[in-house]
Amino acid sequence: MKQSIITAFLGSTRDRFSDYQQPTELEQRLQLAAQVPGVSGVEVVYPYETGEAEATLALMKKYNLEFAAINANIKKEINWVPGAISRPQEELRKGALEIIRGAKDFAKKVGAPLVTVCPLSDGFDNLFQVDYPKAWRNMVDAIAEAADYLPEIPLFIEYKINETRVNCHLDSCAKSIVLLKDVQNSSTGITIDFGHSLLAKENPAQVLALCEESNIDYYLHTNDNDWNFDWDLIGASRNFLHTVEFFFYAKEYGYNKFFTADASPRIFDMMGFFTQHAKMNQAIWNLVEGLDRAKYRKLMAEERHMDLMELVRTEIYRL
Ligand SMILES: [Mn+2]
Numbered sequence: 001m002k003q004s005i006i007t008a009f010l011g012s013t014r015d016r017f018s019d020y021q022q023p024t025e026l027e028q029r030l031q032l033a034a035q036v037p038g039v040s041g042v043e044v045v046y047p048y049e050t051g052e053a054e055a056t057l058a059l060m061k062k063y064n065l066e067f068a069a070i071n072a073n074i075k076k077e078i079n080w081v082p083g084a085i086s087r088p089q090e091e092l093r094k095g096a097l098e099i100i101r102g103a104k105d106f107a108k109k110v111g112a113p114l115v116t117v118c119p120l121s122d123g124f125d126n127l128f129q130v131d132y133p134k135a136w137r138n139m140v141d142a143i144a145e146a147a148d149y150l151p152e153i154p155l156f157i158e159y160k161i162n163e164t165r166v167n168c169h170l171d172s173c174a175k176s177i178v179l180l181k182d183v184q185n186s187s188t189g190i191t192i193d194f195g196h197s198l199l200a201k202e203n204p205a206q207v208l209a210l211c212e213e214s215n216i217d218y219y220l221h222t223n224d225n226d227w228n229f230d231w232d233l234i235g236a237s238r239n240f241l242h243t244v245e246f247f248f249y250a251k252e253y254g255y256n257k258f259f260t261a262d263a264s265p266r267i268f269d270m271m272g273f274f275t276q277h278a279k280m281n282q283a284i285w286n287l288v289e290g291l292d293r294a295k296y297r298k299l300m301a302e303e304r305h306m307d308l309m310e311l312v313r314t315e316i317y318r319l
Contacts, residue, residue: 003040003041004042004258004259026050041067046072057110060110069112072115088131100146104146116191119157122168147187157189161196193221222235234273235261241316248296290315
């Protein structure tokens with residue numbers, strides 16, 4: 001498995017109450033990422049972390065890191081805090097599209113494989129706030145236009161149930177598939193964030209199967225939470241068997257992009273946090289590798305549910 005880290009979490013972060021960790025520059029973040037055992041890549045936020053393409057590329061070479069993705073941030077600027085690609089005002093949507101196009105240009109220059117965008121501010125807080133069909137159409141059109149630009153750099157969309165809006169428009173994997181089916185551009189995919197899937201009350205492993213069966217590409221973010229809030233905890237620190245099943249299907253489908261840590265150290269020692277996250281993922285990946293997946297799927301086909309439980313207990317929990 002190839003593991004990477006969203007570099008924004010290798011610096012200071014903040015919530016409504018507190019500031020966490022020390023501020024860092026991109027070079028320090030890359031230096032830290034490179035020191036985490038098992039991590040060989042990064043996802044970098046455009047345009048806030050990226051800087052000049054040539055200088056960034058030189059830093060990536062210096063620390064021997066690969067790009068997992070470029071993350072186009074369309075929610076930070078004050079204009080887009082209430083929404084970006086779903087809004088009625090065309091100039092606001094165009095501005096957000098410029099960011100995504102810029103991220104694609106940057107990705108091409110530095111040899112990054114894909115751009116991912118999470119339209120978190122696009123949604124609603126009140127009822128009777130947003131014209132739903134118009135908002136949805138604006139999003140479909142914006143993603144379609146962004147996907148058409150530089151199709152050699154595919155565009156992945158990341159869903160989340162809420163935050164920063166009470167309801168995000170793109171709140172589930174199924175809705176993301178509906179959007180991409182309307183966009184009809186094969187140079188697109190879905191960023192499946194394990195924790196976002198839990199928040200949507202999905203089963204992350206089933207979501208992989210849904211994408212496969214719908215012929216939709218995907219890119220994976222790893223973390224964990226309590227199913228109630230996007231805590232971005234260490235992988236499997238809460239939901240072990242869900243993580244095992246998620247990796248089981250990722251392996252079954254031959255997933256070969258990066259597993260990217262979308263995880264936030266908050267109060268914890270930063271290097272320890274990312275080291276434990278990477279080690280946990282690798283250990284679970286190794287465990288899955290040791291399973292006879294054909295046997296599991298055969299037992300499912302034969303509906304031998306209690307034989308499967310026996311295997312879960314003895315081979316996965318090892319009890
Ligand atoms: Mn994520």
